Amino acid sequence: MRSSDRPGAGVIWARVEEGFHVGSKKGVFLGYVDRQPDGGFLAYDGTSRVVGRFAALTAAMAAVTNGQPAQEDEITLEQVRVPAPRAVGREAAS
Secondary structure, eight states: OOGGGSSTTTTEEEEETTTTTEETTTEEEEEEEEETTTTTTTEETSSOOOEEEESSHHHHHHHHHHSSSTTTSSSOOOOOOOOHHHHHHHHHOO
């Protein structure tokens, strides 16, 4: 197997700021990894959809690079309550 055939070959990761990393391959945006306040890492694909939550930065990067979470890492989902939008201006008075 050539080195360019290896998974992740040619992927470049840039640390944009502390705890925030962006991945690309041949100029194509792959996604990003964002460190959370609890020390875990959320991995996002190129459309900003969550790929998974990881304890290690390298596992999160691998998930973005491969387009799927690593087999041994668990993904947790949380329900987030978002308030309904409120009308502003004249619509609110009607």
